Amino acid sequence: xxxxxxxxxxxxxxxxxxxxxxxxxxxxxxxxxxxxxxxxxxxxxxxxxxxxxxxxxxxxxxxxxxxxxxxxxxxxxxxxxxxxxxxxxxxxxxxxxxxxxxxxxxxxxxxx
Amino acid sequence: xxxxxxxxxxxxxxxxxxxxxxxxxxxxxxxxxxxxxxxxxxxxxxxxxxxxxxxxxxxxxxxxxxxxxxxxxxxxxxxxxxxxxxxxxxxxxxxxxxxxxxxxxxxxxxxxxxxxx
Numbered sequence: 611x612x613x614x615x616x617x618x619x620x621x622x623x624x625x626x627x628x629x630x631x632x633x634x635x636x637x638x639x640x641x642x643x644x645x646x647x648x649x650x651x652x653x654x655x656x657x658x659x660x661x662x663x664x665x666x667x668x669x670x671x672x673x674x675x676x677x678x679x680x681x682x683x684x685x686x687x688x689x690x691x692x693x694x695x696x697x698x699x700x701x702x703x704x705x706x707x708x709x710x711x712x713x714x715x716x717x718x719x720x721x722x
Numbered sequence: 723x724x725x726x727x728x729x730x731x732x733x734x735x736x737x738x739x740x741x742x743x744x745x746x747x748x749x750x751x752x753x754x755x756x757x758x759x760x761x762x763x764x765x766x767x768x769x770x771x772x773x774x775x776x777x778x779x780x781x782x783x784x785x786x787x788x789x790x791x792x793x794x795x796x797x798x799x800x801x802x803x804x805x806x807x808x809x810x811x812x813x814x815x816x817x818x819x820x821x822x823x824x825x826x827x828x829x830x831x832x833x834x835x836x837x838x839x
Contacts, residue, residue, distance in 0.1 A: 640825055641825060643827060643828075645830075652726075652813060652830040652831055652832045652833050653765065653815075653828075653830040654830070655827040655828060655829065658826075658827050698764050700764075702825060708778075708825075709767050709770060709778055710767065710828065712764030712765050713764050714762070714763055714764050715763075715764055
């Protein structure tokens, strides 16, 4: 079963707008990671947030983590056409044998 | 720094045939992972190596899938015999090793797209 479940499944925005996607997971985590996958390319790590952290920034990315609600969000500010991709959250949990369990992803389309 | 290398990039085979994928991780990365990604889904871990030892293969269909990492560097994943439902992208990833290496970010290769007809 999947740990991370993303919402929405797909998102279409105009260039310059912000994009927000959410991730829910089921059990306690060690950390939660976000990855991006462009068409035809492999997964690229974006950001990692530990279970004792609540918010983290990296460039135009902002990740929040609410362990009480077992949820995380990824915000991309001032989106660019190059941000068009699928975004996956991945939960690292002891319960799952300390392996990453990926969600189904959010497909983001940024229109110029 | 060179990334994770995988070959081939594409493979088309008929069901019941066998196929092998190769992966060379980033130099110095002790932990190596193989994932299966079915179209429209997130990656699913098949097997995880720490150096040349298997850490987790609980989701590897061992009746048809096998993997090895003999010298603790590159790795091969084999499917024999292939089924239609094995059509997917097979991703290799690596991360820094050590006791907490599994908690680090993973670096992925471009993947091998397998089509079983």
